[in-house]
Amino acid sequence: MVVEWVTVGLLLAGTFFMLVASIGVVRMPDVYLRMSCTSKAATLGGMCLLTAYALQHVSDAGLAVRAIATAVFLMLTAPVAAHMIGRAAYRLGVPLWVGSCCDDLKGAYSADGNTLRSQPAVAVAERHGQP
DSSP: OHHHHHHHHHHHHHHHHHHHHHHHHHHOSSHHHHHHHIIIIIHHHHHHHHHHHHHHTTTSHHHHHHHHHHHHHHHHHHHHHHHHHHHHHHHHTOOOOTTOOOOTTTTTBOTTSSOBOOOOHHHHHHHTTOO
């Protein structure tokens, strides 16, 4: 009985996070904010749904292990994929939303465009108006 309630809770949470991610993809103004929605909310939603599936099929160890392995794979790969998409978009010159407060990477890429020069913490703090 407890397993069913936990499964229902995880299914509801997973569905909620997937809904939030899909609304975020439609409503966010630029690629960087959309990417943030998909890499966070959709990953959490998928993990909740896969965990619920594993709990519901705990009697079949093969199905449960594959569901948990898929959830772990999703958790490990989604942030890396989002980072690479964001980096590619930035290097291609996709503009930031006009309401963005600052561009921390402006002028940080080297001439070849493949390496990122490190910036002193003082310079970053000054750009943000911090002492």
